[in-house]
Amino acid sequence: MSAFSDPFQKARAESGVMQCPFHGETITMILRHEDVRKAAKDWQTFSSDEPFRVPIPSEEEVRSMRQLPIETNPPDHGDYREIVEPFFQRAKDPAVIAQVEALISSMITQALERESIEIVNEFALPVQSRALTYLLNVPESEGETWIGWGIHVFKVTGGEFKKGSVLEDYLHAAFDQAEANPGADFFRALTQATFQGRKLTREECMGFANLAFAGGRDTIIHTISCALGHLAEHPEALEYLRADPKRITLASEEFFRVFMPLTHIGRVCPADTDVNGITVKAGERISLAWASANFDEAAFPTPQEIRLDRKPNPHISFGFGTHLCLGAPHARLILRTLLKLCCQRIKSITILKANERVEHEAKFDRTLGYETLTVKLTAL
Numbered sequence: 001m002s003a004f005s006d007p008f009q010k011a012r013a014e015s016g017v018m019q020c021p022f023h024g025e026t027i028t029m030i031l032r033h034e035d036v037r038k039a040a041k042d043w044q045t046f047s048s049d050e051p052f053r054v055p056i057p058s059e060e061e062v063r064s065m066r067q068l069p070i071e072t073n074p075p076d077h078g079d080y081r082e083i084v085e086p087f088f089q090r091a092k093d094p095a096v097i098a099q100v101e102a103l104i105s106s107m108i109t110q111a112l113e114r115e116s117i118e119i120v121n122e123f124a125l126p127v128q129s130r131a132l133t134y135l136l137n138v139p140e141s142e143g144e145t146w147i148g149w150g151i152h153v154f155k156v157t158g159g160e161f162k163k164g165s166v167l168e169d170y171l172h173a174a175f176d177q178a179e180a181n182p183g184a185d186f187f188r189a190l191t192q193a194t195f196q197g198r199k200l201t202r203e204e205c206m207g208f209a210n211l212a213f214a215g216g217r218d219t220i221i222h223t224i225s226c227a228l229g230h231l232a233e234h235p236e237a238l239e240y241l242r243a244d245p246k247r248i249t250l251a252s253e254e255f256f257r258v259f260m261p262l263t264h265i266g267r268v269c270p271a272d273t274d275v276n277g278i279t280v281k282a283g284e285r286i287s288l289a290w291a292s293a294n295f296d297e298a299a300f301p302t303p304q305e306i307r308l309d310r311k312p313n314p315h316i317s318f319g320f321g322t323h324l325c326l327g328a329p330h331a332r333l334i335l336r337t338l339l340k341l342c343c344q345r346i347k348s349i350t351i352l353k354a355n356e357r358v359e360h361e362a363k364f365d366r367t368l369g370y371e372t373l374t375v376k377l378t379a380l
Helices: 009-014 033-041 076-092 094-112 119-136 142-148 166-180 186-192 202-215 218-233 235-243 245-258 328-345
Strands: 017-022 025-030 265-268 273-275 278-280 285-288 346-360 365-379
Touching (some): 094 328, 094 365, 119 142, 119 365, 166 186, 166 202, 218 235, 218 328, 218 365, 235 245, 328 346
Antiparallel strands (some): 273 278
């Protein structure tokens, strides 16, 4: 079974665009690699300065504040980004690298002691949640709370989606505590930060934190699950990496290309705009279809083939242009560390049960990863 699919191939070749309804709103998807990169850089034509409308579907119903810095344009975007960039660069700090290595090693040890483990909820979710505590410089015990939220961060008790979710309640409490007790963690840094000469408002603090939790959650979880699923189905891939661990860097980039968790992201056209022959009216949205661009034959020879030595690999799984993903170093650290430890400690991965995850939309079905993936790990 393949953990991925490319449902955009025909439309990408024929016109480079696909019009698809999402929750009653028709959005023009830009599909070709070159076109997506060009649009991602052109923030005047394709604006991010639209609260709740950058994600698809829109998120008015699941949060009450603008996510920062993603839902802004330059120059504000750059000023906002500078505030939190030091935390996301912590993924390059030797102490944080050591923490991530110890975490994943411990998780592998526990998995090896069991007859089976469900990767999505019992392995990838704890890795993502605990690793995020290192990035944000908060106690690791906070990760246990975040694990309890499950895979989808905007769910509240009972599984309904509505404003005032568990996440927002948690963040308000965290910022209340941060204001009362200054310190060096992410929440306290935001309460002390300034933007263009003034203190951040509570809503701005919430906007940063909301994105930090939502943006890098299911993305990392699905990347971990897909990578382990691939190594299980292709034992030769694990042997290839084990033979020369220097191969892990290129291999991880190929996994990021193929297993792109986020199909696309929205932009709003401030004026009527021609997009490959389609007129997008002022106020309407287009999408930058990262997942399609990553399979564009014009940029990637044999894109359906997972080539662990692919070079060059101009994938855009971390975005392109101004809004390049702040969490990219963190995601790379987690995946490369996982692959390295798999090579050192795991002889084989056997899939016992797999339920594929499929994104169902009006004009396409896209397979990406697993709802659940139960495996047995065998030690070297």
